[in-house]
Amino acid sequence: MRAVLWLFALFGIATASALFAGNNQSTVTLYWYPHRIDLSLNLFVLLLVLAFVVLHLALRAVSGLLSIPRQARRWRLSQKERAIQSALLESLAHLVSGRFVRARKAAELVVALESSVSQGGERLEYVGRLRAIAHLLAAESAHAVQDRATRESHFQQALVESDRRDAQDVRDGVVLRAARWKFDDRDAAASLEWLDQLPQGASRRTVALRLRFKVARLAGQARVALETARLLTKHRAFTETAGRSIARGLAIELIRDAHDQVQIQRVWSSLESSEQETPEVALEAAERLLDQGGLVPLSRQWLLPIWERLGAADGLSAPQRVRLVRVLERGFAAPDGAPDAQWLTRVEAAQMSNPRDAELQYLAGVVCMRLSLWGKAQQMLKQSLLMLKDAGLRRDAWQALAEMAEHRQDTNAATHAYKAALAETAKR
Numbered sequence: 001m002r003a004v005l006w007l008f009a010l011f012g013i014a015t016a017s018a019l020f021a022g023n024n025q026s027t028v029t030l031y032w033y034p035h036r037i038d039l040s041l042n043l044f045v046l047l048l049v050l051a052f053v054v055l056h057l058a059l060r061a062v063s064g065l066l067s068i069p070r071q072a073r074r075w076r077l078s079q080k081e082r083a084i085q086s087a088l089l090e091s092l093a094h095l096v097s098g099r100f101v102r103a104r105k106a107a108e109l110v111v112a113l114e115s116s117v118s119q120g121g122e123r124l125e126y127v128g129r130l131r132a133i134a135h136l137l138a139a140e141s142a143h144a145v146q147d148r149a150t151r152e153s154h155f156q157q158a159l160v161e162s163d164r165r166d167a168q169d170v171r172d173g174v175v176l177r178a179a180r181w182k183f184d185d186r187d188a189a190a191s192l193e194w195l196d197q198l199p200q201g202a203s204r205r206t207v208a209l210r211l212r213f214k215v216a217r218l219a220g221q222a223r224v225a226l227e228t229a230r231l232l233t234k235h236r237a238f239t240e241t242a243g244r245s246i247a248r249g250l251a252i253e254l255i256r257d258a259h260d261q262v263q264i265q266r267v268w269s270s271l272e273s274s275e276q277e278t279p280e281v282a283l284e285a286a287e288r289l290l291d292q293g294g295l296v297p298l299s300r301q302w303l304l305p306i307w308e309r310l311g312a313a314d315g316l317s318a319p320q321r322v323r324l325v326r327v328l329e330r331g332f333a334a335p336d337g338a339p340d341a342q343w344l345t346r347v348e349a350a351q352m353s354n355p356r357d358a359e360l361q362y363l364a365g366v367v368c369m370r371l372s373l374w375g376k377a378q379q380m381l382k383q384s385l386l387m388l389k390d391a392g393l394r395r396d397a398w399q400a401l402a403e404m405a406e407h408r409q410d411t412n413a414a415t416h417a418y419k420a421a422l423a424e425t426a427k428r
Contacts, residue, residue, distance in 0.1 A: 279320045
């Protein structure tokens with residue numbers, strides 16, 4: 001279609017030229033005293049076109065002649081740029097293939113070639129980024145072979161180059177690599193200092209969060225590690241299962257590091273609701289609170305969500321059930337921990353709905369004993385002994401029976417119960 005249009009255009013031009021020049025009787029007279037030149041208009045137009053073409057070609061020839069030095073400089077710069085790019089690719093190839101000495105030499109060659117370009121009066125548009133990346137590659141290669149002096153030298157130069165206006169996007173990478181190197185050197189404090197220098201946006205990137213998590217673990221800063229793990233789980237860097245497991249371990253570590261009830265309550269308040277409802281975390285917090293002489297009602301309040309899961313299909317495992325019973329029993333045995341009406345109702349309702357649950361039977365017996373309901377307590381504890389699988393709970397059940405026998409001055413029953421408790425202790 002395009003060829004047909006061009007053909008029509010040529011026909012049109014030819015027709016217009018024939019109509020204009022075929023019957024054109026006009027003349028052009030040129031006066032140059034004392035001469036007079038008469039030309040036809042057609043010849044004058046033709047000469048004018050020829051003169052324009054000759055002048056245009058002459059100007060282009062002169063321009064080409066004058067541009068030869070500039071083209072030579074561009075050619076030399078192009079050759080040097082090719083050499084720089086080749087050396088940069090070679091450095092990257094050697095670095096990923098584990099030839100670190102060669103990678104460092106290739107990166108230093110990039111810097112040398114760029115310096116020769118600058119000394120020749122030329123300037124690359126990306127000089128800042130190029131020099132920063134080249135020094136960073138050299139530093140990374142030196143770090144891989146534990147050459148810290150060379151690494152620091154190239155790193156400082158990369159840091160300086162990254163301050164250029166055209167290399168601001170490289171600075172985040174330089175700081176991240178510095179933090180990674182300090183982490184590899186097991187210098188957690190210095191690594192955290194570098195990470196703190198990152199802008200807010202860069203510090204929330206997955207790679208920065210992963211590194212901060214590792215550094216916080218190395219430094220023993222469980223709180224920072226927990227906050228970072230939450231962000232990583234939110235960004236899907238961890239799976240939900242892995243994120244919950246990591247958060248659970250860090251929350252338990254924070255609770256164990258608390259040395260008084262105020263610190264324990266502060267740690268508990270800093271936890272998210274999903275973490276507070278994790279059985280291991282709630283049980284650890286309640287145990288630590290009781291260890292430090294904290295309020296027993298508060299510990300029971302923390303355990304209430306765990307207690308409500310006792311009869312659920314995805315409820316507690318056997319060790320968790322035993323531990324929950326032990327923590328509640330310990331609270332009931334405290335001077336200010338006598339079971340109130342609400343907890344008495346909860347325990348009785350749970351025991352009646354699950355009469356063959358040995359742990360609930362044992363806990364109900366303990367509650368009755370604390371409320372001085374000796375007959376009912378003795379009955380439930382004896383029934384639980386037939387079903388309990390945990391040796392520790394069986395020992396405690398026998399010991400509770402012995403105490404009640406002593407209370408009613410039944411020496412034979414107390415002796416028998418104490419012997420049974422010792423036998424359970426020996427089994428453990």
